[in-house]
Amino acid sequence: MAFNSLADFLTMGTHGAFVWSTYGLVLLILASLILNTVQGRRKVIRQLKKRYLRESDS
Template sequence: MAFDSFSAFITMEGHGPYVWASYAVFFVLMVMMMILSVRSRKAIIESCRRGYEFQADKSKVTTAPTPSASFARVNVSQD
């Protein structure tokens, strides 16, 4: 092992505060990113669910669909 004791490992010859602070910042940012990702995912799923419910409610309200085109037989003379 490179260090004689646990306190030497923590202090790292004077560089310990910088090293441990950067580890702490990294882990705090990773936890924040995970929490924000989960919240964003839940919000997106809820928004999609509301959209689907709105579409389902809207389709129940409309009446029978009207034909967009009508087809009639036309008699053409063969003269």
């Protein structure tokens, strides 16, 4: 095993803060991209429904 304990793994020598903050930032970015995609899809569906109802009434 490369690390003797869980604490050694989490600190990764002196690089732990950089490594874990990078993982956190990547997860935050991915979550925001997923949320943005879902919200955009819902918006498009709402717009298409309104357009369909408007055009079907004519």
